[in-house]
Amino acid sequence: MYNKLLPGDIFLVSDTNYLGKTIKFVQNFWLLNETDYSHSGIILNRKGDTFEALKRIQKSNLNNYKDRHILIGRHRDMHISLYDKGMKKIEKYEGNLYPFHRLSFFLFPPLAKYCGFLDWGVCSELTC
Numbered sequence: 001m002y003n004k005l006l007p008g009d010i011f012l013v014s015d016t017n018y019l020g021k022t023i024k025f026v027q028n029f030w031l032l033n034e035t036d037y038s039h040s041g042i043i044l045n046r047k048g049d050t051f052e053a054l055k056r057i058q059k060s061n062l063n064n065y066k067d068r069h070i071l072i073g074r075h076r077d078m079h080i081s082l083y084d085k086g087m088k089k090i091e092k093y094e095g096n097l098y099p100f101h102r103l104s105f106f107l108f109p110p111l112a113k114y115c116g117f118l119d120w121g122v123c124s125e126l127t128c
Contacts, residue, residue: 002048002062005072008083010127011050011062012037012071026107037071040127042087053123057093090126098122 015023015038023038041052041060048062062070102122121128 002046005043005046005048006074006078007044007080008078008086009043009072009074011041011043011065012073013039013065013068015039016068023103026103036069040123042127043072051087051091051094051126053098053121053126055098057096057098057126059094093126 014036019038024035039052041050043050043062044059050060050062052058052060054060099122102125
């Protein structure tokens with residue numbers, strides 16, 4: 001199933017818990033079209049290992065989402081040296097608690113954009 005995955009691919013998945021539903025509500029408030037996705041992460045290898053913001057920023061695996069619709073994406077210019085460069089910038093956050101306080105910034109999108117320097121990001125910011 002994962003043999004086409006490459007390091008640096010990203011995934012989107014719909015979270016059905018309270019936090020996921022809240023994120024989808026805020027996203028849909030600002031979007032013209034409704035979104036099905038509320039969580040994202042970075043794919044580390046062909047085994048489906050991931051780097052994502054869960055309760056902590058941590059490594060996980062796509063198998064945790066096997067009963068959900070998963071969208072996989074790849075930037076057309078992604079290559080291993082670009083992946084390595086990006087991971088070096090964010091892997092220092094591994095183990096940090098999920099920054100729940102940052103979610104309130106997304107109620108007014110410019111806040112999220114201009115306050116991004118304050119600390120580590122939520123899942124969508126990690127994948128960017």
